[in-house]
Amino acid sequence: MAFTLDFSTPTPLGYFASLVRDDDLLPLFEAAASIAQDEYPDLDVQQVLGDVDQMVARVKRRCPEDAGALQRLRVLNQFFFRDMGFGGNVNNYYDPDNSYLNAVLRTRRGIPISLAVLWLELAQGLGLKARGVNFPGHFMIKINLPNGQVVIDPFTGQSLSREDLSERLEPYKRRNGLVDDFDVPVGLYLQAASPREILARMLRNLKEIHRTQEDWLRLIAVQDRLIVLLPDAWAEYRDRGLAWAELGDLRHAVEDLETFVEHADDALERGAIEQRLQQLRRALN
Incomplete structure (x- = not known):
């Protein structure tokens, strides 16, 4: 019996489907980057991955080999938010480009979730234990350190205290009746997102x-x-x-x-x- 091998390039949707098929193997950054192929049909996702690998290599060179998690976190934040100048697009928040990682890499501007996905990819390269958080109304990043947990707003790079988070939650809680007897701890809003x-x-x-x-x-x-x-x-x-x-x-x-x-x-x-x-x-x- 003869077999025919298919070497055709998958459609953008087919490529995305192959990436998200298995939860255990789902490559978040690659799948997120591939979303932009709907708007940029000639986009080379592998080139985007290569560009980010180069960024990982650059930030790694700034970290001593024996650097602890807190030092690596400080180096990453200095590199990402100050040296590279990534931040929130306050002037055009609803521009679709803010959700396309190739555009975010080019303009250094995005919305919280796109900035977080890029930051998390760099954090993974540095061996940090970081996860995204589906915080109501504003995506966050949390980092587990030996002496506790840090929560960062990827839009600004600001580290947020529990009081800051509680204050940000107040409008959401009031809208949804989550007050008094129905109130829940802040920690429940900081569950890691898959x-x-x-x-x-x-x-x-x-x-x-x-x-x-x-x-x-x-x-x-x-x-x-x-x-x-x-x-x-x-x-x-x-x-x-x-x-x-x-x-x-x-x-x-x-x-x-x-x-x-x-x-x-x-x-x-x-x-x-x-x-x-x-x-x-x-x-x-």
């Missing part, structure tokens, strides 16, 4: 930008990735279906909305989408 959770948050940031701008084609590209990343997140099928409907592609809209209705738990939401489905089916026929 690579899959970080990628989902990055994509949902882009999703919100595209939805606000009614950029349905770009939104659908993001939804494709979210569905690959989170195949059981049925609301993502709903949102992709509604975007297809906005574009006038009723067949794809119906397929996605039927998938949502079949699996959705919320009866109220399911009922609203069933009404929309009836309208779309009538338009199709």
Whole structure:
């Protein structure tokens, strides 16, 4: 029996799917960098990885071999936030480029989560025990040191005390009724986020930008990735279906909305989408 070998280049979505298939082997930085291929189709992700490897080598040369974790952390923060000048894009926070790591490397500007993903890759190269944190409204970094834990705001490089974190949480807690008897400790908001959770948050940031701008084609590209990343997140099928409907592609809209209705738990939401489905089916026929 003869076998045919396929040497064709995978599509950007196929490449992303191969990276996020296995939680234990998921390469966060590479998968995050590959998101930009939707906007930059000629992007060489391996070149981006190579550029960051060079940054790791540079910061490593600044650390004595016997440097402790705290010293390595100080060296990294000096290198990243001061010498390289990375920081938050305060002038154009909702620019999609803030979520594309190739653009962040070029402009040295990003949003908390994209800056954190880059910082974490450098921290890993220095052997620091650092993780991303899905803090409400603002992604954070936490670093475990021999004498305790440090929490850093990747937007500014500022180290945050427990009081700082509590103050930042207050508006979120009030909005969600998490006060008095329903209050919970700050530590519960500092759980480490998995690579899959970080990628989902990055994509949902882009999703919100595209939805606000009614950029349905770009939104659908993001939804494709979210569905690959989170195949059981049925609301993502709903949102992709509604975007297809906005574009006038009723067949794809119906397929996605039927998938949502079949699996959705919320009866109220399911009922609203069933009404929309009836309208779309009538338009199709």
